[in-house]
Amino acid sequence: MDLPFGNWGMALNTPLFELHQSLGGRMVDFAGWQMPVQYKSIVEEHLAVRASVGAFDISHMGRFRLYGPGAQAHLAHFVTCSVATMIQGQVKYGLILNEQGGTCDDVLVYHLGDHWALVVNASNRQKIWTLILASLPETEVRLVDETLETAMVAIQGPNAIALCQDIANTNFSNMGNYSAQNLTYRGCEILVSRTGYTGEDGMEWSVPSYLVDRLAKDLETHRVPWCGLGCRDTLRLEAGMPLYGHELDEAIDPLQAGLGFAVRKPLEGFVGAGALASRMM
Incomplete structure (x- = not known):
């Protein structure tokens, strides 16, 4: 495609x-x-x-949109915030990590009822699109870049x-x-x-x-x-808000960046969770 x-x-x-x-x-x-x-x-x-x-x-x-019955579960696999607890109309700040727990991007997740939206940094648009698309189910999720x-x-x-x-x-x-x-x-x-x-x-x-x-x-x-x-x-x-490429990058994890509030507990079910958990032991 x-x-x-x-x-x-x-x-x-x-x-x-x-x-x-x-x-x-x-x-x-x-x-x-x-x-x-x-x-x-x-x-x-x-x-x-x-x-x-x-x-x-x-x-x-x-600006991405995700449609289909598998959209929530697919987002939850990538995003550190608790997607499962979001109600319609809610927006959450979250992070997308690599397998080592480093930060690929910080994002906003929108629960829009019958679908979801994701706002990512301009510098990471292609990277995050490719990450999400690589493991996208063929029938349960449709990813759109608008x-x-x-x-x-x-x-x-x-x-x-x-x-x-x-x-x-x-x-x-x-x-x-x-x-x-x-x-x-x-x-x-x-x-x-x-x-x-x-x-x-x-x-x-x-x-x-x-x-x-x-x-x-x-x-x-x-x-x-x-x-x-x-x-x-x-x-x-x-305001003390981080910018990707300055206070955040793939060598910095959410805990080092002071963004633990954006990571759901327990540390499981999302990319990089295992690496984060091992760092906290």
Whole structure:
């Protein structure tokens, strides 16, 4: 089968590439994608998110869906968090390990009722796809990569939820942290989650590529500034959140990284569990 990664010899553009250029974004190659590292000032963008709200293009993140009766069990084989205890609409942070217990990636797992979703780091998209696909049952699980057909925007900051409610015309007051739901936006079903990578409250929107310009216009109407990878990095550092390739890699296990909370007990049933258990003896 063809792997859905585009041409890996060329940098990919997100659906918001032209917007970033028009706003004066300083574009850099990040994990094979042309991404804005900053617009006017990393400091200004950082402070805007801490004080009010900011928007991030995170369309470079890998987005997979798993369908079929075996999807939950297959995810549980790879992901360290407790997938079996998740309820519909819940999101969990977890890790995918190698056989030695090192970290292949840190991920978000979404229980969406009749199927599951997985968000992975852009730099690890091909690696995680290949890992999951290698042991995929022929009939019980269908794996879909929707990265190139969708866009993802993070809206973060203390005013983010109120802003999202205005844009979506939806009340999110009963939506807890690390939860997700489908909703209709501009006549199209989209996925929103109360998640983020800044240490602030906020939401992440996953929408069809053709719809993200409309979302960008709504953000412009509400005077929401766009923020680049530079301030996303300073925000996550300030919040003590790890970044793969820096505080996490295949030589670092979850316990060394201080991420034991993302590993289910007992240590069994997932790749790398035995190696982790032996290190704790």
